[in-house]
Amino acid sequence: MTDITLPATVHASPDMAEALRGAEAVVVVTPSVGVRSTTESMRPHLGSGVPVVVLSKGIEDGSLMLMTEVLEDVLGGRGRLAGLSGPNHAEEVGHGIPSATVVASYQEPVGKLFQELFMTRFFRVYTNPDVVGVELCGASKNVIAVAAGMSDGLGYGDNTKAALLTRGLAELTRLGIALGGNPLTFSGLAGMGDLVATCTSTQSRNRTVGVELGKGRKLDDIVADMKMVAEGVKSTAAVLELAQRNRVEMPIAEQVGAVLYEGKRAEDLVTALMLREAKAELHGIT
Amino acid sequence: MTDITLPATVHASPDMAEALRGAEAVVVVTPSVGVRSTTESMRPHLGSGVPVVVLSKGIEDGSLMLMTEVLEDVLGGRGRLAGLSGPNHAEEVGHGIPSATVVASYQEPVGKLFQELFMTRFFRVYTNPDVVGVELCGASKNVIAVAAGMSDGLGYGDNTKAALLTRGLAELTRLGIALGGNPLTFSGLAGMGDLVATCTSTQSRNRTVGVELGKGRKLDDIVADMKMVAEGVKSTAAVLELAQRNRVEMPIAEQVGAVLYEGKRAEDLVTALMLREAKAELHGIT
Numbered sequence: 001m002t003d004i005t006l007p008a009t010v011h012a013s014p015d016m017a018e019a020l021r022g023a024e025a026v027v028v029v030t031p032s033v034g035v036r037s038t039t040e041s042m043r044p045h046l047g048s049g050v051p052v053v054v055l056s057k058g059i060e061d062g063s064l065m066l067m068t069e070v071l072e073d074v075l076g077g078r079g080r081l082a083g084l085s086g087p088n089h090a091e092e093v094g095h096g097i098p099s100a101t102v103v104a105s106y107q108e109p110v111g112k113l114f115q116e117l118f119m120t121r122f123f124r125v126y127t128n129p130d131v132v133g134v135e136l137c138g139a140s141k142n143v144i145a146v147a148a149g150m151s152d153g154l155g156y157g158d159n160t161k162a163a164l165l166t167r168g169l170a171e172l173t174r175l176g177i178a179l180g181g182n183p184l185t186f187s188g189l190a191g192m193g194d195l196v197a198t199c200t201s202t203q204s205r206n207r208t209v210g211v212e213l214g215k216g217r218k219l220d221d222i223v224a225d226m227k228m229v230a231e232g233v234k235s236t237a238a239v240l241e242l243a244q245r246n247r248v249e250m251p252i253a254e255q256v257g258a259v260l261y262e263g264k265r266a267e268d269l270v271t272a273l274m275l276r277e278a279k280a281e282l283h284g285i286t
Numbered sequence: 287m288t289d290i291t292l293p294a295t296v297h298a299s300p301d302m303a304e305a306l307r308g309a310e311a312v313v314v315v316t317p318s319v320g321v322r323s324t325t326e327s328m329r330p331h332l333g334s335g336v337p338v339v340v341l342s343k344g345i346e347d348g349s350l351m352l353m354t355e356v357l358e359d360v361l362g363g364r365g366r367l368a369g370l371s372g373p374n375h376a377e378e379v380g381h382g383i384p385s386a387t388v389v390a391s392y393q394e395p396v397g398k399l400f401q402e403l404f405m406t407r408f409f410r411v412y413t414n415p416d417v418v419g420v421e422l423c424g425a426s427k428n429v430i431a432v433a434a435g436m437s438d439g440l441g442y443g444d445n446t447k448a449a450l451l452t453r454g455l456a457e458l459t460r461l462g463i464a465l466g467g468n469p470l471t472f473s474g475l476a477g478m479g480d481l482v483a484t485c486t487s488t489q490s491r492n493r494t495v496g497v498e499l500g501k502g503r504k505l506d507d508i509v510a511d512m513k514m515v516a517e518g519v520k521s522t523a524a525v526l527e528l529a530q531r532n533r534v535e536m537p538i539a540e541q542v543g544a545v546l547y548e549g550k551r552a553e554d555l556v557t558a559l560m561l562r563e564a565k566a567e568l569h570g571i572t
Contacts, residue, residue: 087448098556099445100453102567115564124449124560126567159385162373162483163410166475167386173473187459187473188567189452197448200486270384274410278401281388281412281474 004094020045025053025117028071032058032139035067039074046075051110053082053103057138058231059238064245066135078106082114083131085138085190087197093123100124102190104134126189133181137172137190140239141198142206142232143253144168148199149207150259150266153214160270164252165199167273171250174284175239178246183285206232213259213266236260249284251276290380306331311339311403314357318344318425321353325360332361337396339368339389343424344517345524350531352421354390364392368400369417371424371476373483379409386410388476390420412475419467423458423476426525427484428492428518429539430454434485435493436545436552439500446556450538451485453559457536460570461525464532469571492518499545499552522546535570537562 013019020026020042030038035056046052052075054067065073072078086101093099103118103125105111111127119125128134147168151160173186185191198204209230212222223233236257243250255272258264299305306312306328316324321342332338338361340353351359358364372387379385389404389411391397397413405411414420433454437446459472471477484490495516498508509519526543529536541558544550 087445087452089443089445092443092445097443097446098449098560099443100449112564119564121557121560124562126565128567157375157378157383157385158483158487159373159375159378160383161486162479163384163386163475165482166373166473166479169473169478182568182572183470183473184568184571187452187455187469187478189449192455192473192478193448193452196451196482196486197444200447200482201444271407274384274407276410278398278405279412281414282468282470285470286468 016041017045020047023047023050025051025113027053027055028067029055032056032060032067036060036070036074039071043075049080051080051082051113053084053114055084057085057135059139059235059242061238064238064242066132066139068131068135078131080110081106081131082110083135083138084114084118085134085194087189087193089197089201089203091203096122098122098124100126100189100193102126102128102134102188104128104131104185104190106131128185128188128190130182130185132179133176133185134188134190136176136179136181137186137188137194139235140172140175141191141195142230143236143239143256144172144195145198145204145206146210146213146230146232146236146260147252147256147269149204149210149212150214150256150269151210152207153211154267154270155214156270161199164270164273165195168252169195170281170285171248171252175243175246175248175250177285178248179242205230209233210266216266219260232256233260302327303331306333309333309336311337311399313339313341314353315341318342318346318353322346322356322360325357329361335366337366337368337399339370339391339400341370343371343421345425345521345528347524350524350528352418352425354417354421364417366396367392367417368396369421369424370400370404371420371480373475373479375483375487375489377489382408384408384410386412386475386479388412388414388420388474390414390417390476392417414471414474414476416468416471418465419462419471420474420476422462422465422467423472423474423480425521426458426461427477427481428516429522429525429542430458430481431484431490431492432496432499432516432518432522432546433538433542433555435490435496435498436500436542436555437496438493439497440553440556441500442556447485450556450559451481454538455481456567456571457534457538461529461532461534461536463571464534465528491516495519496552502552505546518542519546
């Protein structure tokens with residue numbers, strides 16, 4: 001985004017001590033791999049009790065921690081922490097296109113502070129006390145975006161993609177419940193909202209990887225052609241590891257993993273899903 | 287659909303007595319306005335306890351009944367009844383494109399019977415005991431499809447549409463809870479699934495009405511140009527009447543109603559929604 005002019009009140013600084021001096025609220029927005037090191041460099045300069053919100057989405061390699069869990073691990077204490085997630089393509093937010101998002105916090109006043117700070121005529125902010133649920137949505141939706149892309153690449157229809165999104169969200173919800181989240185968070189902006197925006201956008205890198213896999217191309221060739229990383233290629237493994245550790249059944253994520261890491265053909269994915277035993281819609285959720 | 291060949295085992299008959307003779311299961315699939323009269327003509331010929339599933343979606347004028355409620359009103363007793371709803375564009379189902387759906391029934395064996403009868407390699411059927419929720423989803427999603435179309439017609443982005451779908455589903459969920467439904471049904475195939483399929487399809491008449499309204503055209507002109515009825519133009523009034531009767535707040539449906547029936551400009555709809563007071567995401571749901 002080179003066409004957005006930042007307000008003159010925004011100052012950049014390479015010096016963490018200076019950046020945090022007198023800060024009443026802090027926003028962490030590095031790529032997810034940099035959240036731990038950034039937070040560590042913040043720690044000596046951060047006033048006690050100063051609220052911190054993290055916008056980065058992801059599951060940390062190895063520890064399988066969500067981003068607020070990394071912050072808690074480094075800073076100690078969760079009361080001041082919040083996470084923001086929702087259907088917010090940065091290009092659109094930057095251009096003032098109406099968007100909505102969720103701020104999740106353990107303590108209500110922290111969520112309300114960031115709601116007040118971020119809310120504008122074009123950016124509507126909702127609060128939610130379910131931090132784990134909101135963050136897991138943002139960290140795991142890309143797995144389903146890859147599956148939705150495969151369906152498009154295979155030439156399937158609106159019905160197929162809608163079913164993959166819905167059943168995909170159902171398995172993310174089951175994982176969320178196992179981690180202590182609220183199933184209804186997954187029907188909200190960070191869950192359904194972000195999933196819909198990601199899976200219908202032509203700009204989504206994760207969807208694009210799926211489309212190319214659906215067309216029968218090899219993952220290595222697809223990745224070599226892309227300038228930026230498609231998070232879903234890596235995060236599928238983390239999501240599957242979390243699912244295994246918590247004994248949650250995630251048939252779509254498993255199939256995506258088999259295509260990504262084991263060379264299974266995308267066209268066999270939908271067939272495998274359609275032929276599973278007949279089920280009740282809300283099994284594992286209610 | 288003129289390019290689908292029905293199996294030779296399908297027989298058409300204009301004689302209801304003949305059509306129902308020896309029937310072990312009945313599928314009602316007329317337009318929603320014809321469900322009451324069709325069911326009345328079925329009644330004298332229908333064996334007691336024969337399961338009946340209705341595929342029609344809608345809210346009956348005047349009575350504000352859902353389709354299974356109409357069947358119950360005519361046939362007496364709900365145990366044998368089921369309703370089917372989901373992201374199932376008929377063209378795609380007819381062409382064997384992978385699709386999934388939900389059968390809702392008051393009694394589990396009835397739902398399982400239709401699950402077994404309808405399930406194929408290309409059509410996956412889930413059961414759900416929440417009849418009111420599943421049917422309300424199918425009857426009310428078009429209101430949100432009109433809103434999503436307006437957003438597209440106004441030139442807004444993926445963020446805006448994803449937010450409208452999600453917040454739209456949240457208000458349908460609040461209405462569903464008031465009518466005795468399960469909020470999680472709305473995250474399922476009949477709710478989120480059908481909403482996604484409808485709002486992203488270029489074939490949806492309801493979405494098209496919204497797009498044209500978003501471009502600033504008058505409703506009368508849009509309707510005059512369309513060969514088939516866009517259900518949302520009428521069902522928005524029924525949904526708003528149900529909401530009022532049950533004291534449920536439905537800000538998006540209200541704005542859609544104001545554009546459809548009171549000549550409000552579509553461009554004022556999103557602004558009105560963005561400027562509402564700050565809220566918690568799950569207010570009215572948990």
